Amino acid sequence: MPAPTHLKNDHLQNVGIIGLGIMGSAIASHLVTAGYQTFGYDPDERCSEEAASIGVMTQTSALEVAKRSDLILLSLPHDQALNETVSHILNSPDVTRLKPILIDLSTLNLAVKKRNHDSLADAGIKFFDCPISGTGAQAKTGDIVVYASGEADTYHSLIPLFNCFARRVFYIGKFGQGTKMKIAANLLVAIHNVATAEALTLAINSGLDAEMFCEVIASGAGNSRIFELRSPLMAKGTYTPPTMKLATWEKDMAIIKQFAEEMGVSTPLFTATSPIYEAAIQQGLGEQDTAAVFAVLQNMTKPSQSSISSG
Structure with a gap:
């Protein structure tokens, strides 16, 4: 599949999304429409089936998504899900070698996010804290706002991705400021x-x-x-x-x-x-x-x- 014309970096064309619930599925739909090769996973079979019906290439685990993606969006329900996802990634030599960029869109405990950020940083993996303001209904129409935080230089390369599913994107500052x-x-x-x-x-x-x-x-x-x-x-x-x-x-x-x-x-x-x-x-x-x-x-x-x- 050719890279979407709006992309500035070809290496960001394979996008994964872990968590295909109300918010995640809406964002995944925009990614598919924008032309991204979109891989997804959700432990709920119904959510995975619905995502597959809109063109998401669903996988059997979060790790399988990570292996296929240059950039991974996380839309997770709780701290434990984030801990488990990061643990799987860090314990996979294949994934740590590829060094995908992780973007957490979830609203979770800030201390938990920071611990995972530090663990990923030790492995040379960039992690962004980018919670979303808006509801699932707003996400379906792209009427959401991203509060982005993390490394400034890399953030600029992510703006085209954010723009395909968000109305506004604000760079708040260093990791954690978004939360x-x-x-x-x-x-x-x-x-x-x-x-x-x-x-x-x-x-x-x-x-x-x-x-x-x-x-x-x-x-x-x-x-x-x-x-x-x-x-x-x-x-x-x-x-x-x-x-x-x-x-x-x-x-x-x-x-x-x-x-x-x-x-x-x-x-x-x-x-x-x-x-x-x-x-x-x-x-x-x-x-x-x-x-x-x-x-x-x-x-x-x-x-x-x-x-x-x-x-």
């Missing part, structure tokens, strides 16, 4: 999501039409990207398929909490949202979209005693 930016961004997301649910609950309980409320607020000062994305889901009570599962978001909440504590930063607004997300998990909504916090607030709300009617 710091993502954690701060996620703190805002946590608050905006619950604030959207709270405002919509108030509006409906006062007799306002839910769809009209979403349209009007989206045009004014109270708007946010999270409001635009999640308020329509809340208004319709539609939380599947998820753009971000509550069970996955629970991991991100823990990362924010730990990092804020390590930095000695008080987070009263973020802390106030935690019981709402926890209640959603306890109510069995873990596999649904984070917009389902609206259902939690609805259950907490007493029927309106207001004389205001929707008529």
